[in-house]
Amino acid sequence: MLALVAAGGNAYYLAKFAGIFGLDMQDIGAQQTGMTKDEFRAMLAAAGR
Amino acid sequence: MASVVGCITTSHVPAIGRAIDRGPQEDPYWKPFFDGFKPVHRWLEAARPDVAVVIYNDHGLNFFLDKMPTFAIGAAPEYCNADEGWGLATVPPFPGHPAMSWHMIESIMGEEFDLTTCQEMLVDHGVVNPMRLLWPGTTDWPVRIVPIDINTVQYPLPSARRCWRFGEAIGRAINSHEEDLRVVVVGTGGLSHQHDGERAGFINKEFDLEFMDSLTEDPVWATGYSTQELAELTGTRGVELMMWLAARATLLGDAHTVTANYHIPISNTASGLMLLERAE
Numbered sequence: 001m002l003a004l005v006a007a008g009g010n011a012y013y014l015a016k017f018a019g020i021f022g023l024d025m026q027d028i029g030a031q032q033t034g035m036t037k038d039e040f041r042a043m044l045a046a047a048g049r
Numbered sequence: 050m051a052s053v054v055g056c057i058t059t060s061h062v063p064a065i066g067r068a069i070d071r072g073p074q075e076d077p078y079w080k081p082f083f084d085g086f087k088p089v090h091r092w093l094e095a096a097r098p099d100v101a102v103v104i105y106n107d108h109g110l111n112f113f114l115d116k117m118p119t120f121a122i123g124a125a126p127e128y129c130n131a132d133e134g135w136g137l138a139t140v141p142p143f144p145g146h147p148a149m150s151w152h153m154i155e156s157i158m159g160e161e162f163d164l165t166t167c168q169e170m171l172v173d174h175g176v177v178n179p180m181r182l183l184w185p186g187t188t189d190w191p192v193r194i195v196p197i198d199i200n201t202v203q204y205p206l207p208s209a210r211r212c213w214r215f216g217e218a219i220g221r222a223i224n225s226h227e228e229d230l231r232v233v234v235v236g237t238g239g240l241s242h243q244h245d246g247e248r249a250g251f252i253n254k255e256f257d258l259e260f261m262d263s264l265t266e267d268p269v270w271a272t273g274y275s276t277q278e279l280a281e282l283t284g285t286r287g288v289e290l291m292m293w294l295a296a297r298a299t300l301l302g303d304a305h306t307v308t309a310n311y312h313i314p315i316s317n318t319a320s321g322l323m324l325l326e327r328a329e
Contacts, residue, residue: 043250
């Protein structure tokens with residue numbers, strides 16, 4: 001994902017692309033930030049506190 | 050004459066559509082989000098709008114990156130949805146109001162906003178999810194729609210100040226339409242979120258809450274920021290707050306909050322909801 005962004009990929013189209021592989025927004029968020037999916041979800045939930 | 054009876058601003062992320070289809074609205078994850086719409090449903094029952102002007106951003110269903118208008122407006126007798134991926138179910142067409150669209154186009158162009166006019170226009174989750182949230186359980190839509198697209202997909206984007214002025218022009222266009230119609234303006238997108246890069250998952254609760262307060266206290270507050278500053282403050286996709294600004298501007302004066310809700314997270318997004326009326 002980071003390489004695709006660096007190559008000029010647009011977030012909305014990369015999200016559609018990831019969807020083809022059954023990946024959701026938390027999957028690609030986790031992948032880009034070097035977290036597990038659970039860690040990424042926990043970070044999102046923590047932003048609400 | 051037509052008149053704006055209120056303005057509703059809401060998040061529109063695709064996950065909302067899947068949640069509506071699969072029915073986990075009572076789950077702890079979704080309940081705080083869906084519960085926020087109950088006062089809006091009561092207000093809509095009383096307000097009985099005839100038309101919804103829906104200000105949103107397309108995400109590649111109608112406009113691909115090869116041709117990207119800054120401001121586009123529908124002038125079609127109906128607006129179809131289509132498969133946009135992610136397993137989202139498509140919904141039946143939304144009825145349009147071409148006569149009102151063309152009046153609005155004349156009026157808005159008269160204020161020197163050079164619109165892309167769309168006599169055919171596919172509408173994606175930016176329209177579909179808010180419509181399903183506002184009128185749940187039906188696809189026999191009780192309103193006709195006029196969709197208005199603001200580019201927040203491919204840079205350069207219009208400035209927040211430009212979107213505010215665009216919203217004012219939309220408000221004047223609605224209020225000068227000769228048919229007696231009750232019009233609700235819906236602004237969809239936001240609030241803070243980012244999907245791309247090392248900062249994916251970025252959310253800024255403090256800014257979002259200040260922004261929501263500003264829509265009644267000092268509605269042009271966010272127009273003091275550049276697009277790049279807004280991307281920094283709200284995430285690369287948080288710039289969708291442009292649609293909130295444009296929708297708020299259609300009230301053309303002071304406003305008060307009827308109901309508001311803010312919840313983190315829905316998907317990777319801080320979800321926001323506001324219902325505003327013109328202050329008497």
